[in-house]
Amino acid sequence: MKAVPPIPLTPPSSISRNEGPLSRVFKGCLGTLDANCIEKLLLHCGGALERNDITLAQQIMWVLNNVASSVGDPNQRLTSWFLRALISRASRVCPSAMNMEASLGAHVARVRSISVTQLAGYVDLLPWQSFGFCASNGAICKAIGSSQRVHILDISISHCMQWPTLIDSLSKRPEGAPLVRLTVPSTRPHVPPLLSMSYEEVGHRLSNFAKSRDVPFDFRMIPFEDLPNLRDGVKFHHELLMEQLNPSVLDLRDDEALVVNCQNSVHYLPDEALGIDPCYRDEFLERIRGFHPTIVTVVDEDYDLGHASLSSRISSCFNYLWIPFDALETFLPKDSCQRLEYEADIGFKIENIIAFEGLQRTERLESGTRLVQRMKKAQFYSVPFMEDTAKEVKRLLDEHASGWGMKRDDDMLVLTWKGHNAVFATAWAPQPFQ
Incomplete structure (x- = not known):
């Protein structure tokens, strides 16, 4: 499990005297609290x-x-964000929990x-993130081959940070760089980190970078006013x-190799568990x-949540x-602002x-594994x-801590931390229509 030390804790005296529900919860965890x-x-x-037992x-x-501490060891830091999430949930069903929120100093995670x-x-x-960028870019370069025109539909939450490396790689092709069109939908889930500049400015910077590499480049963000049926x-x-995902709005062209890039984005589409018919996740793939x-x-990210x-x-x-939380412990001090901000973004997810x-x-x-099943059901086949x-991914990981x-x-490349799956990368092509 988690390779972090136990946390010393002196339980409240009321627990040792009381044989009520709380003492039964705490039983077996006296003296130290490990993960x-x-x-x-x-x-x-x-x-x-879940039982609406707010008192317990x-x-x-x-x-x-x-136990919780935002500047403690990994377990304490992780616990602090779980505590805030639990208080946030409780405050939605019980006004008295708001007092708990204030007295414990807990707060809702904010998007920065x-x-x-x-x-x-x-x-x-x-x-x-860079693991996925590296794996995807390698697969993209192989798939487009010597195509002279490439259209990338970027459906991701990574603010186009993936593309300078790909542009640089394409500039070195023996047959010359292709014309690259990059299309970015204007809608994005409201999750951290957010960028303090507009996507138009991002596109301008990418265009300048591509120009410096002699790569013909066109950037387009689909604005809402382009949508004919927006209600x-x-x-x-x-x-x-x-x-936004319709051929006329996207301006798809037959003479272009189309790349659809989904970085940490598919899981923001509702799945079948919500009972929405059709399932947005499957409809998106179709x-x-x-x-x-x-x-x-x-x-x-490689886990079922x-x-x-x-x-x-x-x-x-x-x-x-x-x-x-454990990986950050290996190279950043406990009071590092960069570490605290990164953990706050994870805290937003936990909440x-x-x-x-x-x-x-x-x-x-x-x-x-479930994504692979979903892709094959949607009649895609895996591209190894x-x-x-x-090898390029391995070189990237060599620049980071030894635990990676x-x-x-x-069907996948999988990023691991101390042997535990963290992020998966996959590549797909559509089965021919029958």
Whole structure:
């Protein structure tokens, strides 16, 4: 499990004297609280909230508050964000929990805006995103071959940080660089980190970079006013995205190799668990297949976090998101502002997973194995990563802490931390229509 030391904790005296519900929760975790004991407390708290037993939930939160620390070891830091998420959930159903929120000093995670320079540092901090960039770019270069015109439809949350490396690679092609069109939908889930500049400015910077590499380049963001059927009223991200994904709006052309790039984005589309018919996730893949792309790259975090049960989500989330907290411990001091901001972004994800339900719970991760099944059901076939791409990914990981590794699956490359799956990368092409 988590390779972090146990946390010393002196339990409140009332627990040792009382044989009520809280003492039974705490039993077996006296003296020290390791990761397993913390997880048990979180699960009992989640169970109490599911039963609307706010009194017991608040008692457990007080115990967790004695463990949590935003500047402690990885377990303490992770616990602090789980505590905030649980308080956030409790405050939605019980006004008295708001007092708990204030007295514990907990707060809701906020989305921050950062500069391009800060974003570059964010991407470089862990290989969490750059792993997918590197794997996808290798697959894209192989798939487009010597095509002279390439259209990239970038459906991601990475603010186009992937493309300078690809542009640089294309500039070195023996047959010369292709004309590259990059199309970015204007809709994006409201998740951190946000960029403090417009996408028009991002496109301008990319165009200047491409010009410096002698790569013909055209950038286009699809504005909402381009949508012919946009109706009045509030719309969710997935509804807006689907309206932007039509051939006329995208200006698809037969003489171009079409690349559809999905970096950490598919899981923001509602899955079948919400009971929406048709399932937006499957409809999205069918829509993409209908574009006849040359290649589709899908990268995402490799864990199932979409359970209907709160307790199941708490357990899965705790046993997955310890990875970035543990990895950051290896090279950043406890009071590092960069570390605190990165962890706050993970805290935003934890709060969404724990505190929200229905369409408001947008963090609906599914594992790489489940994504593979979904892609094959949508009649895509897996495109294997070439050995050169795998070697390039390994060179990237060598620049980071020794705990990072990579393993190959039949359909995936998988980023690992101390042997635990973190992020998967896949590449796909559509089966021919019958």
